[in-house]
Amino acid sequence: MFGSLYFSEVAGYVPCVYCWYQRILMYPLVAILTVGLLRRDKGLAAYVLPFSLLGIGVSTYHYLLQKTQLFDSSAVCQVGVPCTSIWINWFDFVTIPFLALTAFLIITGLTLIALQAGEPDSSEPVPGGRVWLPVVAAILLGLVIVGVYGLLNRPTATVQTFSELSVVETAAQHATSANLPANLDGAALYQSACAVCHGQEMEGVAGLGSALQRNETISRQSDDELLTFIRQGLAANHPTNASGVSMPPSAGQPNLTDAEILAVVQHLRTNQAIN
Numbered sequence: 001m002f003g004s005l006y007f008s009e010v011a012g013y014v015p016c017v018y019c020w021y022q023r024i025l026m027y028p029l030v031a032i033l034t035v036g037l038l039r040r041d042k043g044l045a046a047y048v049l050p051f052s053l054l055g056i057g058v059s060t061y062h063y064l065l066q067k068t069q070l071f072d073s074s075a076v077c078q079v080g081v082p083c084t085s086i087w088i089n090w091f092d093f094v095t096i097p098f099l100a101l102t103a104f105l106i107i108t109g110l111t112l113i114a115l116q117a118g119e120p121d122s123s124e125p126v127p128g129g130r131v132w133l134p135v136v137a138a139i140l141l142g143l144v145i146v147g148v149y150g151l152l153n154r155p156t157a158t159v160q161t162f163s164e165l166s167v168v169e170t171a172a173q174h175a176t177s178a179n180l181p182a183n184l185d186g187a188a189l190y191q192s193a194c195a196v197c198h199g200q201e202m203e204g205v206a207g208l209g210s211a212l213q214r215n216e217t218i219s220r221q222s223d224d225e226l227l228t229f230i231r232q233g234l235a236a237n238h239p240t241n242a243s244g245v246s247m248p249p250s251a252g253q254p255n256l257t258d259a260e261i262l263a264v265v266q267h268l269r270t271n272q273a274i275n
């Protein structure tokens, strides 16, 4: 719970709809487990498992949504931050729903152990001494499978452009605006990657991203500087950040290529004059 509150309240990562569902299932466990353990309630598992098992379901779904194309991501999370946005991507597979999934699995595993072991009888030695082994092994195995699956099935939404881009990208370290493939539609990429936070007309969205029309940062910086900026994102506590929320690295879409981001940058430039 503190980890998740840190991400949203301190780091300024805006939770999406599925993040909220996971919070709804995770936070009550803090009180349920505390009170249950203090009262040594033998029925505790029955209160905990509905939350933790549903949590496993939501986290797994959310993680697969981020990392694979199993589900039609255009059909979910249309309001606010897209559920496919990736705020953190440690080792290329540890995202926030992955952390939630780990927590739900550990809670479920420990609860199952407690359920199986039962209350120790003072006259007998504690039964099922090694009962935790298969549970821990199952949790680890589950995480490895989901992690590997996520790594192998990263979204390839822009797959049509990848083949053309690989030529450009091996020729130079990255594409520059001069040799952008003509078929990269910066306006469309802007709509899919940036508009949720910066507005369809770059007018900005209250509580998410600033207006990008007639924006000094954009007119002052070179294409490469803007590319670097978008790759890095902007922390909530950065001095130039007026919004109190973070911009995720690569706009939350690590699979965007340099050429695609540069196409968006060109789109930002054309609209500076119009607006």
Ligand code: HEC
Pocket: 014, 081, 085, 190, 193, 194, 195, 196, 197, 198, 208, 209, 210, 212, 215, 216, 217, 218, 230, 234, 240, 241, 242, 243, 244, 245, 246, 247, 248, 250, 251, 252, 264, 265, 268
């Ligand atoms: C999840 C929300 C989110 C997404 C998605 C997002 N941004 Fe941002 N962006 C922000 C926030 C928040 C700031 C900081 C706003 C502020 O300073 O008030 C920011 C700042 C910026 C700035 C600097 C503006 C300035 O005045 O300093 C630029 C440029 C920018 N974003 C471009 C982009 C582009 C291009 C994309 C798409 C590829 C994108 N952003 C996607 C949230 C987002």
